[in-house]
Structures are given as C-alpha cells and as structure tokens.
Amino acid sequence: MHKGVVSRLTSIAALAAGLLAGPASAASVTGNATYFAGLGSPYGGCGLPQSELDSQNFLALNVFNTPGDYGWHQRPIPASMSNIIGSFDNGHNCGRYVQVTIGDYCTGTNDGAPGQPFCRNGSWVSDKYDGATLTMLVADSCADSNAWCRDDPNHLDLAQNSLNLFAKGGQPVGDLYPNHWNNRHISWQFVPAPSYAGDIRVGFIQSAQPYWPVIAISHLPNGIHGVQYYSNGAWHAATMDSDMGQDYQIAPTTTSPSQGTQYEIRVVDASDAPLADGRTYQFSLPSSCANGCGPAYTAVTYTTS
Template identity: 70%
Template structure:
C-alpha cells in the first residue's frame, strides 16, 4: 500500500545512462522507476483522492532507505531514444511496499502509468514508451517548485469529517506542505496530522477554559510549506464546516470556500 508523504512537485526524466540536467539550485538524484495504475480508494498516501490532485501526472515517493542489494543487477544500462525525455510530476503517494524496489532503492519512484507516454522530448510527447518500450528504466529526478501554480491554496474536508472530528486536506501549494496551524482561545496551535496522510490535518477548536478539543464549526488556519515558511507570509484562512457535514462528510473531498486576512 502506498502511503504517507506530503505533496511536492518533482521533475522526472527517464535515463539510461544519460543524466537529466535540472536547475543548479536543486539536487538531482538517480534511481530506478516502476509504475502503478493509480491512487487507492478513497485516498493516496498524502490524503487526497486522485480526482482532487492538481495534476494527473503523479508519483509515489519511496519512504525507505534500507538498501540490501541493487534493484537491477547482473546487467548493464543501454541508451535508447527516450533518453532525456522529461515530465514534471506531483508527489501524491508513497511506496511503502515490502518489495525490493521500495526497500532497496532509496531514490526509487513509482510513476502513474497513464503519465508514461506524456514524457516529452524535443517539445513533443514520446507517445509510445509504454507498454512496448518501458522495459526497466532508470531515472534522475529532483524537487522543483510547482510550475504555473497560480491562485491560492485549496481546502476541503475529508470523508467523515464532522464537528468532533474536523479533518481538512490542504493542496495547491507551490512548495508543498509541512504543517497546519489553527487559531483557538487566543493562540495558534500546531494541528496534528491525520494518521500519516501528509496533507490531512485535524483542526480541533480549543475552548476558552479547556485544553481538550471541543465541538466547533468555524475555523481559522495558516499553513507551513515544505521549507518551513508560512504560506503567503502568514496569511490566515477562515472557513466553516459545511452543513452537509454536520453528521459526517459523505464524499471523499468536500471543497470549502474561505476568506483571508
């Protein structure tokens, strides 16, 4: 099962043996690639349903560094016409399987199958790398800011969220997400991640005379990105639990509108 990382964009390029050249400020790593059909139901490892992702070009990131032996061995890498093809993809899941490709290669990525033929070279999609020419692939990749990430963040309540369990998913950030803070009783509190779903956070309201979570339907948050900086200089977002979620949200993702200050 893939689970447990926060969403960040990554630029990926198949290679065998050439290297993808990225921005000088970003470190590029080399690993092996596999592919998978899509996110689980209702969520991938970051806590968003596939339909709510910013991009349908997405990857599962390896969360282990327990190498035993090389994933590919007793052979050699050869060049082909797909060398140097590139695609910017979103981290939306994580590879936590017990298989060798997750455990033995710390730089492994699992790529969305439907994205494979969207890798571009010389300005055109390769079109036919999958299925006939995938074979085994080695890739180089690096984290990059999300290209063209216009507008503000997106907030939605996840399935079963309710006044006593107000869990939101935050997405559409140019530099990923590290955490959420909620305002209650005159101060800011660090929200707890929901399980290991890296974009989902519990934003409990704290009563004025209690340190225990209490019922509430009005919320004020701010967001910390993957670099540890407050998003938009500390912009705050105010919103309410939709009335349809009074007894628990039914859909996997219920979008909310908000005001900012």
C-alpha cells in the same frame, strides 16, 4: 493588525523550526522507476482522492529506506528510527512537484525481486528516450516489500498513464510504455509548482465532523510542512493525520461553551516558510458534515486575512 503581527510571526517561526526539514534541496538524484495504475480509495498516501489532484501526472515516494529489510515498520516512522525514513519523509514531501528525467534502459531482468540486484543478466543502455522529462506531483507513498521500495532510496513509482507523456524537444515520446520501459533509470529533483496561480484549496475528508475536523490542503505552490490553527485565543500546531502529509486535524476557533464549527488556519510550506507571509484562512464546517462528511472530500470556501 490581526491577532498581533508579532505574535503571528513568532509562533509560525516556532512551528517551522520544529518541523522535519526533509530533502528540500533541488539537487538531482538518480534511481529506478516503476509504475502503478492509480491511487487507492478513498485516498492516496498523501490524503487526497485522485479526482482532487492538481495534476494527473503523479507519483509515489518511498516510505522506508531499509536496504535488505523487507519487513513492516511503524508509520509514521518515529524519531527514534529516523535512519529508515525514505524520501516520502513521513508525508512531509506530499504536494510537492518533481521534475523527472528519463535515463537508461535495462536489457536484462529488472523486476525488483527482494534481495536481488537490479538489471540482472543485462546492462543499462542509452536510447532515444534518454533526456525526456515530465513534471509530476507527489501524491502517494510506496511501502511495498520489494527491492524498489526498500533497496533504492531514489526510486519513484510513476502513474502509468503518464509514461507516454514524457516529452523531448517539446514533443511527447508517445511509445515509452510498454515496450521501452522495463523500469528504467530516472533522475529527479523537487521543483516549485509549474505556472502556479491562485491560492490553496481546503476541504474536509470523509467522516470529518465537529469533534474530528480533519482537512485536506491542496493546490500548493511548494508543498506543505505544517498547519497551525487558531483556537481559544492562541495558535496551535495541527497534527498530521497519520503520515498523510496533506491532511491535518484542527480545532475550531472556540470550543467553549460548545464545540464550534468555525476555523482559522495558516500553512508552512516545504521550505519551512510561512505560506504567503503568514496568510490566514477562515472557513466553516459545511452543514452536510454535521454528523460526518460522506464524500471522500468536501470542498469549502474561505476568506483570508
């Protein structure tokens, strides 16, 4: 038994119990949808470069839920301000998939201006695009000071290149954008990763090194709520890198007499369950990262137990 099955299950259950649960329900919600050109550099809000995403159909969730308040707030949002946590959930919904369904079109002004109603001087109408769907990956966060990202708790910001890939009757709609968009209504819900196969991917982020080993975890079957690392004979909860929900700072399996470069981790998914029944992943810091990883993402190979 690897480091004690009882110890493993007890400590990983304790980790899961202490995590933010987040909106894990599959219930559908309705909001407004906008679009954006792509992830920033070197990472999107979840801590992965766009080139490393499992899907180029990706979206951003709202960081804050502050109707009428367009000011800046601390990130990650502290527990004392949990009432303003948006659907991004301090990064805990990163790496999850969302099924998005197209809803009604606005015939008026729908610009997300602060303090203004949505769809001014017009109405919401149904058309031939209603009901088109696309499954998209949570990869970014929206904290902008506009009505979309503050007043609408169910707002989604969608990758622009995905808009014409929404399908109805098995066929892409083709021309939803630009003339039939106007920040439409959408409904959405979290779903498991479609056609999932294989196992997670692990890589070190830019500037990671022996004294700052931060990893990005992707190709997840159901998101990620936490990471544990094995160090000096015990399991420890890893710290998320700010609110980039797929990046975690870990420690080597041994730190004495000198900082090691061998690592062992396990993962908790968005349902607060241990991934693959508590499977552990063992890997090393690449020699190219001895003085800091240069690329935004340096993939590693691993063994499991």
